[in-house]
Amino acid sequence: MLTGPSHRIRCPMKITKLSTFRVAPRWMFLKVETDEGIDGWGEPVVEGKSLSTEAAVHEFAPYLVGQDPMRINDLWQVMYRGGFYRGGPTLMSAIAGIDQALWDIKGKALGVPVYQLLGGLVRDKMKVYSWVGGDRPSDVIRDIKRLHERGFDTFKMNGSVEMGPLDNSAKVDAAIARIAEIREAFGNTIEFGIDFHGRIGLPMAKTMLRELEPHRPLFVEEPVLAEQDEHYARLAQHTSIPLAAGERMYSRFEFKRVFEAGGLAIVQPDPSHAGGISECLKIAAMAEAYDVALAPHCPLGPVALAACLHLDFVSHNAVLQEQSIGIHYNQGVEPLDYVLNPEDFVIQDGYMLPFTKPGLGVVMNEAHIREASLRAPDWRNPLWRHEDGSVAEW
Structure with missing residues (x-):
């Protein structure tokens, strides 16, 4: 013995x-x-x-x-x-x-690094995009110019203000005019996605998608709310614009019904909402089986972004990665304020490289985090109402 x-x-x-x-x-x-x-x-x-x-x-x-x-x-x-x-x-x-x-x-x-535990790299760098325009989109041209000079060529913006189930042509024209201005100003030197944020219902979604087609957005996100996902396939039949959704879906058991029904070209699970890396890896594989692209949702902080990137670097169908540096929600604070290794989050010509440090690759500034947590705000999203006083989707 x-x-x-x-x-x-x-x-x-x-x-x-x-x-x-x-x-x-x-x-x-x-x-x-x-x-x-x-x-x-x-x-x-x-x-x-x-x-x-x-x-x-x-x-x-x-x-x-x-x-x-x-x-x-x-x-x-x-x-x-x-x-x-x-x-x-x-x-x-x-x-x-x-x-x-x-x-x-x-x-x-x-x-x-975590991606090594998941089978290793399928790509050498990951395309990221930047938000522009705020909740009620404005100054989009200015924001795109500023970020384009820093190497970004892919963007996302909210597509409209609040809209009723059946709204007026002035709101439609205003939303479309904003997109037309972007194409006129930048041509094909940039690409952009449009997020409807579930603000419009099925009747207006059909109208908006039809009017947007000549401007060829990269995708339209949440054309209707996730709880109305039965309409994705129907909308996809009426437009050539790729449809995206998934940030308000939380497990493979929800995604499976959407994949089976069809309609989505891009799926956007959030590794901070949909069960983490473990669950989103399964969702990504399911999406690949249905020939659906992956673009993880991430308007959050550095750990969430790192988790997304590890998923991207092992998923063949990953095409775009959202990131929140400079997003309109970040009032007075940015993701890299909480890390000790900002050099590992450098965005170069619109891409991020794989992390080399073990684990998620994020070195958190714990002392700063503890101090910041003593004055944490109780953030709430805005509550919007239509002109008639009824609650509007934010």
């Missing part, structure tokens, strides 16, 4: 603590600690519902503390299936941030 220190069975690493930090502008970071001193970071948040998400994270803690963080698949299933009620933005966002932190721990423990 072999004895001695070199033949002792090594005890598995154990999770010891989960800590959450709500910070400006509307984000939340999660730190998962272990008994071996290896920490992982995640970004679980529902924008505007951070307190609910924070509570959900800590409700999962009893399932996690004392467990081996390397068993990501098992812990994911425990969190998802361990409760009778499951799914939805709050629970899946809580799982998402925890999942990100577990992958961060595993990569650090093994000394490799």
Whole structure:
């Protein structure tokens, strides 16, 4: 019988603590600690519902503390299936941030970036795009010029102000005129997607898509709300513009119905909302099987962006990556304010390179995060109303 220190069975690493930090502008970071001193970071948040998400994270803690963080698949299933009620933005966002932190721990423990644990790179760099124009799009030409000079050639903007189920031609003309100006100013030197944010219903969506066609946007996002996803296929039959959606869908079980029905050309799961890297990897593979492109949603912070990029770098159908540097929500703070390695987030000629550090590749500035969390704002999205006083989609 072999004895001695070199033949002792090594005890598995154990999770010891989960800590959450709500910070400006509307984000939340999660730190998962272990008994071996290896920490992982995640970004679980529902924008505007951070307190609910924070509570959900800590409700999962009893399932996690004392467990081996390397068993990501098992812990994911425990969190998802361990409760009778499951799914939805709050629970899946809580799982998402925890999942990100577990992958961060595993990569650090093994000394490799997460994408290596997922099979390795399928591309050398990832195309990213920038937001312009704000909630009610304005100054779009100015913003595009400024960012174009910095190397960006792909953008996204909100497509309209609030619109009723059957709205007037003046609003349609104003929205289309803005897009026409962009094409006139920049021609084909840039590309842009248009986000309807679910602000318009099916009747107006048909009209808007028809009027937009001559200007050839790269895609139209959320032409109708996610809960009206049965209309995606019908709308796709009436337009040549690629349709995109998915930021308000939270698991493969929701996405499967959309894939089966057809209509989407681009799917946009959010690794901070749709169950983390583990779940979004499955969604990406499902999308590839249906010949649907992947463009992960990410108007959030540095951990969320890193999680997206690891997914992009192992998914053959990934085409675009949203990022929030300079987005209109970032009042007085930017994603890189919370990291100690901003050099790893450099955007060069509209692309980002793979991280080289182990885990997610993000070195968080914990001291600053803790201090910032003491004055975290309770962010809420605007509440809009139509002229008749009824609530409008934001």
